[in-house]
Amino acid sequence: MARQKRIAADGYKGVFLVASTSPATGEADHIVYIRYKRAGKLTEERLGRTTEKAPKPNEKKYWSAQLASLVRADRMRGKDMTNSERRAAEQAVKEAESGRWTLIKLWTEYKTARPIKGIKTDEGRFNKFLAPAFGGREPQEIDQLAVIRLRSKMLKTHAPQTVKNTLELLRRVVNFGVNARLCSPLPFKIEFPKCNNIVTEDLNPEQLQALLAAIERSKHPVAGPMMLCALFTGLRRGEMFRLKWSELDFVRGFITLTDPKGGVDQTIPMNPRARELFETMPRLCEWIFPGKQDGDGNYQQRTDIKKAVRTIKRKAGLPEDFRALHGLRHVYASMLASSGKVDMYTLQKLMTHKSTDMTQRYAHLRDESLTRAGQVLDDIFNGMAIEQNKVVSINGK
Numbered sequence: 001m002a003r004q005k006r007i008a009a010d011g012y013k014g015v016f017l018v019a020s021t022s023p024a025t026g027e028a029d030h031i032v033y034i035r036y037k038r039a040g041k042l043t044e045e046r047l048g049r050t051t052e053k054a055p056k057p058n059e060k061k062y063w064s065a066q067l068a069s070l071v072r073a074d075r076m077r078g079k080d081m082t083n084s085e086r087r088a089a090e091q092a093v094k095e096a097e098s099g100r101w102t103l104i105k106l107w108t109e110y111k112t113a114r115p116i117k118g119i120k121t122d123e124g125r126f127n128k129f130l131a132p133a134f135g136g137r138e139p140q141e142i143d144q145l146a147v148i149r150l151r152s153k154m155l156k157t158h159a160p161q162t163v164k165n166t167l168e169l170l171r172r173v174v175n176f177g178v179n180a181r182l183c184s185p186l187p188f189k190i191e192f193p194k195c196n197n198i199v200t201e202d203l204n205p206e207q208l209q210a211l212l213a214a215i216e217r218s219k220h221p222v223a224g225p226m227m228l229c230a231l232f233t234g235l236r237r238g239e240m241f242r243l244k245w246s247e248l249d250f251v252r253g254f255i256t257l258t259d260p261k262g263g264v265d266q267t268i269p270m271n272p273r274a275r276e277l278f279e280t281m282p283r284l285c286e287w288i289f290p291g292k293q294d295g296d297g298n299y300q301q302r303t304d305i306k307k308a309v310r311t312i313k314r315k316a317g318l319p320e321d322f323r324a325l326h327g328l329r330h331v332y333a334s335m336l337a338s339s340g341k342v343d344m345y346t347l348q349k350l351m352t353h354k355s356t357d358m359t360q361r362y363a364h365l366r367d368e369s370l371t372r373a374g375q376v377l378d379d380i381f382n383g384m385a386i387e388q389n390k391v392v393s394i395n396g397k
Contacts (some may be wrong), residue, residue, distance in 0.1 A: 002375070007034060012286050014072050017065065018055045019323045022051045025059035032176035033064045034072040047071060101183040103142075104135040110176045120303070125166045126173075129154065139174045144188040151193065160193040167192055201327035202334045207318055215314035221394065225281055229289075230325050232273040232324070234332035234351055237325045241302045243288045248278060257352060337362035 006016035017030040029051040035044045048054060050061040060068055074080035081089065106125055111119065131256040133140050147167070154163045167190050177183040203211065215224040226240055235243070239257050241388040246254040248270065255274070258264050270278075280355055284290055291302035309324035320326075335352055336342040342350075 004031075011066070012065045012069040014063045014294060017050075017069045017205055020049065022049060027051060032068045034068050034075070036072050038076055038078070043075075043082060044330070045075075051290065082291050098137055101177055102136050102138055103170075104131060106139075106177040106183065107131075108171050109180075109182070113176070113180075122169055125162075125169055129166050130170055130173075134170070139181055139186050140184040142186060144301045147190060148189075151191075160195045164192045164195050165221060193249050201322055201330040203318070203322075203327075208331070209315070211312070211316040211318060214312050215316070217310050218308075220308045221314075222302065223305055223312055225277060226289050227309055227312060227324065227328055228277050229274065230328035231332055232271060232277060233268065236329065237305070240289055240325075241287075244286050245283055245288055246286065248288075250275065250279075258354050268350055268352065284377045331364050333359075 004020075005020045005151065006018055009015040009017055014035045016033045016035065016326070018033065019030050020026070020027045029229060031049055032047045034047060035042070037043070046229055051065050052063055054061050054063050054067060071080060074308050075082055107130075121170050129150065133146065146168075150165065151163055154166065171186075171190055173185055174183070178185045212228070215227055219225040226237075229240055230237075233255065237256075239260055242253075244258075244364060247258060249256070250270070253270045253275070254267050256272050259266065278288070283290065287299065287301055289302055289305075290299035293299055305325070313322065313324040329351075333347060336347055336350065337344075344356065344359055344362075347362060348356055351359060353359045356385050
């Protein structure tokens with residue numbers, strides 16, 4: 001290809017223009033070149049188009065003969081790198097970075113090496129908070145003050161539990177790198193904000209009736225059945241997304257939870273309400289609560305239902321802070337605990353809690369039920385006293 005003719009820019013030595021057309025807009029423009037000597041070597045470089053903004057620190061300016069003349073002067077004096085020097089420096093940085101296990105590289109490896117539940121949430125936390133603050137650093141380069149500042153900044157706009165989860169993600173990623181012998185550990189211990197995450201959501205009988213009515217009216221094929229499943233079984237959202245028809249044993253009356261939150265497969269009983277729900281649902285594919293269909297008409301695994309269940313929640317008039325699916329898991333546990341017929345150990349197994357700590361939030365409901373049961377004895381004796389007074393009164397006539 002023949003070299004394009006360079007036209008000297010009037011009044012600007014060593015600056016040349018080549019008539020061209022902008023590939024972005026189709027408008028006529030010019031490509032700006034400079035030619036200069038440094039250390040006895042003649043160099044010609046392309047800077048950019050007159051329709052393009054110049055890179056930092058002149059990003060607000062478009063390339064012009066005047067700006068090109070200033071850049072040429074800086075490069076002649078060695079105050080600015082030549083194009084070839086800049087490319088070499090960028091390549092050196094890339095090569096240096098390739099041997100460094102920065103937090104971003106550790107995160108990428110972490111996701112590849114192990115399946116992560118709640119990956120969408122973790123991805124959001126990492127990209128929004130951790131990557132901007134520490135992404136280009138190796139763990140040993142992260143200082144405690146920077147973590148404290150991130151924590152303080154987040155606490156101004158986010159709940160303590162969100163901040164704690166973000167910092168816990170930082171610790172998990174670094175510990176993964178340390179265990180894999182990819183990096184050194186953090187040079188300090190992360191201090192987490194104090195959280196009160198013992199939340200027990202419940203619905204009164206009127207609210208529950210309103211919810212059931214809203215579910216009955218809903219035309220969404222999955223949202224209503226999922227909410228009923230959470231209410232009848234106490235399953236978590238992710239467990240329902242992954243639940244398959246092959247994991248329902250209608251003969252023995254059990255539901256098998258594969259890879260639940262606790263990490264170990266669990267089996268819970270299928271109560272009559274849950275059985276009736278499942279028996280009335282269509283079997284469209286392997287998943288009980290399928291997602292959208294692909295181009296070939298095959299159903300995909302569901303990963304979200306937030307908008308549809310919120311719509312049902314609002315139509316039922318439930319409180320805005322009531323979580324449409326996880327809240328119903330709490331309602332399920334609360335009903336069992338307050339019945340007085342289910343002990344804490346059994347409730348722990350039904351809720352598939354790994355430890356008793358999470359189950360203890362419902363202990364007060366069982367205590368209240370036991371207190372009410374103990375009141376029955378007092379009522380019996382009070383009734384006996386009334387009858388005795390009646391007998392005395394009759395005999396005294």
